[in-house]
Amino acid sequence: EVQRIATPADLAGLTGVFYALAYAGFLAPTVIAAIAASIPVTTILWVVVALAVASWVLILTASTRHLPEPRKTPLPRTIPPDSPPARKN
Numbered sequence: 361e362v363q364r365i366a367t368p369a370d371l372a373g374l375t376g377v378f379y380a381l382a383y384a385g386f387l388a389p390t391v392i393a394a395i396a397a398s399i400p401v402t403t404i405l406w407v408v409v410a411l412a413v414a415s416w417v418l419i420l421t422a423s424t425r426h427l428p429e430p431r432k433t434p435l436p437r438t439i440p441p442d443s444p445p446a447r448k449n
Contacts, residue, residue: 366374392404 362374362378396404
């Protein structure tokens with residue numbers, strides 16, 4: 361997704377942000393363990409599930425936003441004039 365949405369000038373910066381957020385995600389078990397003393401673990405996990413579903417919906421809706429529209433009519437099939445005829449099997 362980062363490569364698709366970034367311009368060539370922004371690609372390095374956005375890739376860096378992506379990796380920083382991805383590596384920050386490795387701290388999630390530590391954060392869960394730290395707050396598990398005051399909040400039930402099932403509640404924490406339901407919050408994590410809700411965040412995952414919200415992220416999935418966001419990516420699902422945004423991933424097709426910048427795609428080109430499909431063609432209404434098919435492209436005409438052109439055969440170069442110097443090509444040999446197709447063989448029949």
